[in-house]
Amino acid sequence: MISLNKTIAYTKNWKHTFIIALILGALIPVLLMTLEPFDNSNNFSYKYLILSGYAICIIIPLVIIHPIENYIYKIQTNRWFILNECIYIITTLFLIFVFSFFYHFFVISGLPSFTNESIKVFIISFGLPFTPIVVPLWLYLRSKYGQIEVPMYDKSTTKKIKSVTIIGNNKSESLTIFESDFIFAKAQQNYVDVFFNTENGMQQKTFRSTLSNIMKQLPKAWQVHRSYLVNLDYLKTVEGNARKRFIRISATEETIPISQVYYKALNKRLSNSSQ
Incomplete structure (x- = not known):
């Protein structure tokens, strides 16, 4: 039903x-x-x-x-x-x-x-x-x-309490940020670009790693595509149709594709949060 x-x-x-x-x-x-x-x-x-x-x-x-x-x-x-x-x-x-x-x-x-x-x-x-x-x-x-719209990210409601350290395959590749400052990550071949929030705006750091390894280190990371992780606190809208969907996040104008399998899970999460 x-x-x-x-x-x-x-x-x-x-x-x-x-x-x-x-x-x-x-x-x-x-x-x-x-x-x-x-x-x-x-x-x-x-x-x-x-x-x-x-x-x-x-x-x-x-x-x-x-x-x-x-x-x-x-x-x-x-x-x-x-x-x-x-x-x-x-x-x-x-x-x-x-x-x-x-x-x-x-x-x-x-x-x-x-x-x-x-x-x-x-x-x-x-x-x-x-x-x-x-x-x-x-x-x-x-x-x-x-479109499915999620309320805009609001800095005043995000508490910078817990910090996380991201480590790539190379030990010299590390980044310590507040958990809530992670925005999204994008995988390209053997590398992952991690985008995060700072006082000077969004910054990027590249790691030699896999998306799954990065996801294990980021509690706020939520997979929406085989090549993308996002922090749903920054989620602005879900747009598109059954054949092709994408999401927008408030920290950047970049559109992020969302696979059908992940859309179903996201839609379920949004539905549960509304009850």
């Missing part, structure tokens, strides 16, 4: 929200023109132009809801859960049904009045049949443009 408290990617960016709204907004008129569910191929002029108006019924609810979901995302310390996504989809879908009903009622049909029963019939007859087509694409787009 899928946990509703599992952390998932969230589409925070307004640009991406508009892109999703435009794609879904364009899809519905195309489906209506193709399937003609209202059986109105012969009974009104400018059919394609008027049917295109349903795009507005999709776009407006997505734009209206976005500030609200961003607020919820913010108060949840930049976390978005499966439960949030379910509530978002259901709420927004209901608004889309309502907007579509009024557009259909007043613009398409031109009727003078309506009842609650007519709204119910419209949703069941015309709204729900499109749901299995629209929602999967909708979820895919939100996942594609979304």
Whole structure:
């Protein structure tokens, strides 16, 4: 059973929200023109132009809801859960049904009045049949443009108490730093570059060693790729899709790839920390 408290990617960016709204907004008129569910191929002029108006019924609810979901995302310390996504989809879908009903009622049909029963019939007859087509694409787009975001690294909350000494294969290669100052490590052939925080900013030291040997010496090191270790205290965002993901850390602009196997473990860790 899928946990509703599992952390998932969230589409925070307004640009991406508009892109999703435009794609879904364009899809519905195309489906209506193709399937003609209202059986109105012969009974009104400018059919394609008027049917295109349903795009507005999709776009407006997505734009209206976005500030609200961003607020919820913010108060949840930049976390978005499966439960949030379910509530978002259901709420927004209901608004889309309502907007579509009024557009259909007043613009398409031109009727003078309506009842609650007519709204119910419209949703069941015309709204729900499109749901299995629209929602999967909708979820895919939100996942594609979304990201898992972790709160920024904050020096004031990191205590420099425990120090660690890193030693390479050559005894002359050693480095003593605070455990919390380790940022990330990158392996290249027989060498490992260790990046760490100092008063003068991020510094680098190269060791003749293996990534696994360096990891054993750094309690804060967490493997995300066969060639990378990171300190999750510096983790800023997880981005990308199922085929290619990468992470950003607050101490550098460098993007660090994350393998699928390590992403699953990281996602599990983020989910557990949110409970």
